[in-house]
Amino acid sequence: MLSEAERQAIVEERDRWADPRAAGVEALKAVQKHQGWVSDAALAEAAEVLGMPVAELDGVATFYNLIFRKPVGRHVILVCDSVSCWMLGQESLYAALQGKLGIAPGQTTGDGRFTLLPVCCLGQCERAPAVLIDGEPVGEVTTDGLDALLDRYS
């Protein structure tokens, strides 16, 4: 169930646009900001507020890979798997991250601390290999620096 703050945020986004469907992404981001992810129930309520079919808003949510449709950990690590990062060691970095966290891509650590996901180019190619942690880009990530990087997130 949407909180009043979530509902209000969606209404504000909806009212900014001539076509309320244009507010779909921002509405989903508002839900995710409050709940951490977007459940089926929350998506259905958001669609109702926007006056658009649930399936259409679900399509928007599916298209944008920064909208999480399953519960995630307290910190979400998105690892770029596009060409510049791949050329500069993404594969070994990704494998090391999976080993340190003890999870595969798409999974969350048992303590709920981290979720690990792949993502396409983050626009940080000049700082490859790059990751996005809780929405903040981190570039020139090295396997040796992973422990210090992960220690920043409790």
Ligand code: FES
């Ligand atoms: S290829 Fe990884 S940030 Fe662009």
